[in-house]
Amino acid sequence: MFKPRLALALLSLLPAFALAQPAGWNDPFPPHKVMDNLYYVGTSELASYLLTTDEGNILLSSNYESSVPVIQAAVEELGFDFKDIKILISGHGHPDHVEGDALVKELTGADVIVSRLDAPYNESVRTPSGRSLPIDRLVDDGDTVTLGGATLTAHLLPGHTKGCLAWSLPLEEDGKTYYGLIECSLNGQFLQYVNNADYPNIAADMRATYQKAREIPAEVFVSSHASFYGLNDKYAKLQARQPGDPNPFVDPAGYQAHVDEFERTFEAALARQEAEAANP
């Protein structure tokens, strides 16, 4: 049985054991339309999104190298051609979101777009198959990615990684346009806050990021991990949805509650680490 809490706990091990894959994270998940031209093509825990346009498609996040065949199968199950992916927007600088970038580029020829502040991480990666990760374009806060009339806008939310980027886009359903947000990660439960030589201002960045995240008027809310936005429950609601029922991914209150919850776990982790440092 899948346990989101256990999955979050296992995520803490990733920086130390970069190639360890938590059990079940690569299991297939039914691909589905989120809304409009945005589709979920990720695994049971590691989210990937396909944004389709008239001029080819954009993939957000390749996940582990071993996730790529699962993503490809999901894209094809929806009736799209994997080779129509023209742009890959790399995930944040942790192996479970970027390790497959090289394989996706080999299979599709896509341009790979990377957050400038996470690029040193991508450059440091050697995948299990020995590949290094490609970078075709670097992006910063507020930059946009456009293809075939679709535009995604980058929102820098640093802390979980220095260059963590969320992406916003308009999504339309039944004549109404919603503010869509593909969140990065606000998970601050397991990071190092005290004496972090590699990222001295991490705690201040995390605090500012929760404030900034709260001000994003997200209506359709998805994230880099399925468990972060309750995909299992929302997918069940999607399956049961009747004409006139709301789209379960429209969840502005759930987004705000998610920001609050993750801020609390961050503050608790920070307080714990500060107390331990004061009384070693």
Ligand SMILES: [Zn+2]
């Ligand atoms: Zn991460």
